[in-house]
Amino acid sequence: MPADPRRHRAARHAPPAAQAAAQAAAPAPRKQPITAERITDAALEVIATEGYDALTIRRVAAVLGTGPSSLYAHIATKDDIDELLIGRLYSQVVLPAPDPAAWREQLLAVYTQIRDLYLKYPGVPRAALAVVSTNLDTLRVGEGILAILLAGGIEPRTAAWARDALSLYVCAYALEQSMVRQRRRRQDQEWVLGHEELLDRFTALPAERFPHTQRHAAELISGTGHDRFEFTVGLLTNSLRPASG
Template sequence: MPADPGQRRARRAARHAQLPADSPPPASRKAPITAERITDAALRVIATEGYDALTIRRVAAVLDTGPSSLYAHIVNKEDLDELLIARLCSEIALPEPDPGSWRQQLLDVYAQLRDLYLKYPGIPRAALAMVPTHLETLRVSEGILAILLAGGIEPQRAAWALDALTLYVSAYALERSLVRQRQQNHDGDWVLSREELVERFTALPADSFPHTRRHAAELTSGTGHDRFDFTLALIIDNLTGG
């Protein structure tokens, strides 16, 4: 069985540490490069420049070092993605599963994940592209699964609900991040306000788009996270069905 990323990181770090006994001491007292510092620097890049700007070279520049020194602690960009999502998951507080309030507990946990994703524009792409194996990421999925089971959801249904809800949260946060990036990149002409959308919808040919014209207000309604709350509740409230 291939080694997991943590084992690969450990082996790489061990090889890096095997320096000749007469190696000269470093010229300056820089803080040592660690997986934690690499993750911190990567999150700073994403918070200020977006996930698209994240490269090993960019993170190395933030740490004032070369890319090769990072590879003593991470395997590749995919490994860094896993560390990033694990760091965010480590900040999520999980409740003791309560059969009487399991629905609200699910909403609360996923709202935490949503807000963490929105803090780092584009980072859901890292979550969508990987199979979770880090213990912190698995801690959160374990906690969500426990809440679903406490609510009386059958195990297979609970497992697929966990997947569906997590995918939706990632997609929701990614869409919000992409819109915000377009606005910040002076590409605002492609981001329409609600008023502009209503105007366009109501101007459509009535014979081809009667429902869109008539319900333009409903199609464009919702403020803050109204649509997020609606969709999660829609999924959760249907889990106890047949």
């Protein structure tokens, strides 16, 4: 039954002592229960605002307005939070139906999604590197990537190792990008150079000691990070050859 607005108005205009008595008599609001979903939400909030280095069980508990002991019904260690995080991100990855005629393009599309999810949360690839996840969402993506490789005719062990190599590269790429962004925001990190300054330094090198670096300075720093990402994923996948017969 809806509350009577006249009672609320009367309470607002009551003497302070009466207001205090009314508040004491009112039932306390029920606390929202701690769940694995809420722990994951809080962990992502910490990373998005403070970075992965700030992620601790105590910090997550503080975001949830509770003590660390309240989380232990769902997690045992920070490794459990890492697994929840990667599972949440991977749950957003859309997997295609494996196409033998376009398997390389499909791999690039899947790993691009993973890259972009990592880049939203500075340092979160460290969570992916820290654990061998058995989270079902993480396993779903691993299964999908393996299916794409096998559909391309790649021998199973080669497919498994290629998946590991590609996943490690995506983690490393996203981690490097997030570190550079963080350092550029800090006043004491003047050694993080811009494109033009880096080009000036390379072209100013003595040619007798650095002939190739000086001569090809423009090529060495060409392209965006994402251009290089696509190049490297292509480099890895183009080296894979379908099994004969």
